[in-house]
Amino acid sequence: MNPTKFVKPKSLKDTHHNYCPGCGHGIIHRIIAEVVDELGIREKTIAVAPVGCAVFAYDYWDFDVTEAPHGRPPAVATGIKRVLPDRIVFTYQGDGDLAAIGTSEIIHTANRAENITVIFVNNTVYGMTQGQMAPTTLIGQKTLTTPYGREVTRDGYPLKVSELISVLDGARYVARGTVTNPKNITITKSYIKTAFITQIENKGFSLVEILSMCPAGIHMSPVEALNWVENELTKCFPLGVIKNV
Amino acid sequence: MSKKNKFLLKINYENCKGCEYCIITCPQKVLSLSDEVNKLGYRFVKIINQQNCNGCGRCYIMCPDYLIEIFSATD
Ligand SMILES: Cc1ncc(C[n+]2csc(CCOP(=O)(O)OP(=O)(O)O)c2C)c(N)n1
Ligand code: SF4
Ligand code: SF4
Numbered sequence: 001m002n003p004t005k006f007v008k009p010k011s012l013k014d015t016h017h018n019y020c021p022g023c024g025h026g027i028i029h030r031i032i033a034e035v036v037d038e039l040g041i042r043e044k045t046i047a048v049a050p051v052g053c054a055v056f057a058y059d060y061w062d063f064d065v066t067e068a069p070h071g072r073p074p075a076v077a078t079g080i081k082r083v084l085p086d087r088i089v090f091t092y093q094g095d096g097d098l099a100a101i102g103t104s105e106i107i108h109t110a111n112r113a114e115n116i117t118v119i120f121v122n123n124t125v126y127g128m129t130q131g132q133m134a135p136t137t138l139i140g141q142k143t144l145t146t147p148y149g150r151e152v153t154r155d156g157y158p159l160k161v162s163e164l165i166s167v168l169d170g171a172r173y174v175a176r177g178t179v180t181n182p183k184n185i186t187i188t189k190s191y192i193k194t195a196f197i198t199q200i201e202n203k204g205f206s207l208v209e210i211l212s213m214c215p216a217g218i219h220m221s222p223v224e225a226l227n228w229v230e231n232e233l234t235k236c237f238p239l240g241v242i243k244n245v
Numbered sequence: 246m247s248k249k250n251k252f253l254l255k256i257n258y259e260n261c262k263g264c265e266y267c268i269i270t271c272p273q274k275v276l277s278l279s280d281e282v283n284k285l286g287y288r289f290v291k292i293i294n295q296q297n298c299n300g301c302g303r304c305y306i307m308c309p310d311y312l313i314e315i316f317s318a319t320d
Binding site: 001002003004005006007008012016017019020021022023024025026027030181182185186215222223226 | 262263306
């Protein structure tokens with residue numbers, strides 16, 4: 001029996017991870033690890049993990065990973081990249097982290113054309129703290145803090161982070177993908193690769209938003225959550241490359 | 246006789262959380278959910294049709310817990 005190409009990438013440890021059944025974080029961790037292996041940058045990569053369910057990412061990736069306070073990974077990544085410009089530095093952030101408490105950091109880091117990559121996991125809720133409304137929650141979506149659904153007059157609109165970032169001159173590559181089927185996973189992986197190459201070529205700031213499943217936080221079965229992300233979430237957050245300069 | 250590729254799936258059942266992503270993605274209906282429960286307390290995925298596997302890797306790509314590996318043999 002010979003191994004096929006379908007074996008775990010080297011940049012992933014053997015650790016069993018603590019995510020809920022059907023959580024998208026696991027798939028996203030794997031495609032990042034595959035990109036790191038394929039680009040041969042494992043010894044040069046430094047990830048900045050967030051506060052949120054991916055807080056234990058350092059237990060899962062087999063390259064250097066550090067931790068930042070909630071919302072602050074872009075600031076920490078800025079410091080690392082400026083001191084060690086030959087490293088490939090990326091942040092991994094949820095929507096509570098990046099789009100709420102960390103709004104200031106992400107906008108100014110992009111605006112400075114900081115030469116880092118941001119992987120932004122949009123699962124529409126604060127997963128780790130049990131599914132409160134996030135800035136990305138859909139209108140009408142029921143969450144722990146919007147039991148009757150998100151209401152525009154009270155809660156505003158879903159925040160379109162990628163579109164917002166893309167109008168900044170400092171943002172060089174911005175794309176939005178998802179991980180709901182093998183085709184979308186392969187496309188999203190190509191976005192991550194392009195973002196890393198943007199950094200390797202010293203072009204400046206790159207961001208890949210990934211629509212992801214948080215079955216526990218949105219109170220659906222994994223398969224229901226997957227279908228909801230694919231059919232409903234993509235209507236509000238269209239997939240594709242938003243900017244590439 | 247032409248040579249035929251056969252594929253063998255190796256699944257880590259003990260760590261499976263039964264999300265069913267591989268089951269709904271497999272075009273060959275190789276996989277199904279077991280009635281038994283593993284140590285984690287989840288009904289896990291089981292192989293019901295190994296001979297139908299075409300090695301496409303869709304189950305591997307979907308598994309959020311990296312529990313599936315695919316091997317090939319030529320006979
Ligand atoms: C400064 C600070 N404020 C609040 C918290 C509590 N907290 C922990 S995780 C989290 C939300 C994480 O949600 P998100 O970033 O969407 O990631 P997910 O868990 O969904 O992957 C919050 C508010 C904290 N740890 N630190
Ligand atoms: S709460 Fe949501 S984001 Fe957190 S591990 Fe569970 S499914 Fe994943
Ligand atoms: S490799 Fe393809 S055909 Fe074989 S079990 Fe996985 S999804 Fe099904």
